Amino acid sequence: MPLARLIPCLDVAHGRVVKGVSFVGLRDVGDPVELATFYSAGGADELVFLDIAATPNDTATLTSVVAQVADVLDIPFTVGGGVRSVDDATRIIESGADRVSLNSAALADPSLITAIANRFGSQAVVVAIDAGDGVVHTHGGRVATTTPTVPWAVEAANRGAGEILLTSIRQDGRRTGFDLELTVAVRSAISIPVIASGGAGSAQHVADALRVADAALVASIVHENPAGLAGLRREIERCGVRLRPIKENR
Template identity: 50%
Template sequence: MGLAKRIIPCLDVANGRVVKGVQFVDIRDAGDPVEVAKRYDQQGADEITFLDITASSDQRDTLIDTVAQVASQVFIPLTVGGGVRSVEDIRRLLNAGADKVSINTAAIHRPEFVKEAADRFGSQCIVVAIDAKRVSHEHEPLRWEIFTHGGRKATGIDAILWAQKMVEFGAGELLVTSMDKDGTKSGFDLELTRTIADNVTVPVIASGGVGQLNDLVEGVVDGHAQAVLAASIFHFGQHTIAEAKQAMQDAGVEVRL
């Protein structure tokens, strides 16, 4: 008996619509965030993450509406990320019904922002997203750096030290994405996930690279993550959340069934 490991489907939204095609055979409008979120809730998702991929300021109101609609009908935790740049952005998202916000680039530009956000709203709702890429050469000790712009731009910041700094600044959770693995369907970067998870006191969500159910299991068992996040494996009907939970349970991982 104890705390369950979490499975979190991640949805990209733009202009109030789910994009990057979700394919459920029996839902009317696969672009409707409410319908998609409800479906994942029914399947047993432990949380839902929305990533706003437009994130330009004039479309902010649409995102707020989307969050409000989902939060009034789906009663599991909701995290929203993408373009979170100010305390005001966070306030509006939380008021609309988001439970947590995920901060990425804005933290790199000004790390104190994380501190201000955590002081104001509490660490429990501040997730820091860490996009990391391996920079060590073969035969060298493993080393990762923070990258921005979808993994194209190096920052020179060491990923492990950054993770620790963000926790010190008040992050309540870390969403760790391997930019080497993202989109490859070849599994998480388990060394990255494990190195961060073993060196911070807050929960870590593993992200980037899930191609099959066993990848999710490995993220928890070998990556030491408290939660695993995936997109395409669920969106395209390859697997349901329930199947993922079953695979976890079969591997001896405690889940909410």
């Protein structure tokens, strides 16, 4: 197995980073490019950008941000939010993103997963699942569907998804630890990797998640102290989870 990954997630709206990023050490907290560089230097293994205000009019803005990030970042990154068609995915990947993340668009039309995977390979397609009470939720976790979580993950994998980004809406934002039971239930039903998300409040929480998942998504725990990312990595390793050795920056 490749090494466990620690993935900071940045929410963006209209080309700016929003929500909860502490300003310590940053000239412009809203600049996705500066934050991306900062987290990359701090040892992020990968980044996820979620466009939380994606509207069709924002396409050009998002594409331009992706291109600017790609020009400075030397680690992989995934872009989600507002990917509704193969054309959307193509624009984002050709602008330099490694992967796109699909959420409600994949639920509405699961064939979109296959179409993007056929064009760019499964490794370029992440399916994000917001899960709670055994079912998939939409609209940022506010609306419950009737689709059960585990069978949807299995279908997404069968249709060509390369990874599942699994968020527990019960744990999200509570900082009391990941939903390990949910993570195990989904991951043991499929053979593609799983990113656990929702609930990171400490290094121990992240380490616990990384024992049952392939990667952990972190948000507020790093955004409150972006400079603390390197320290967080060391603490996770002290909890017994091996992360990648970081080579000194050139």
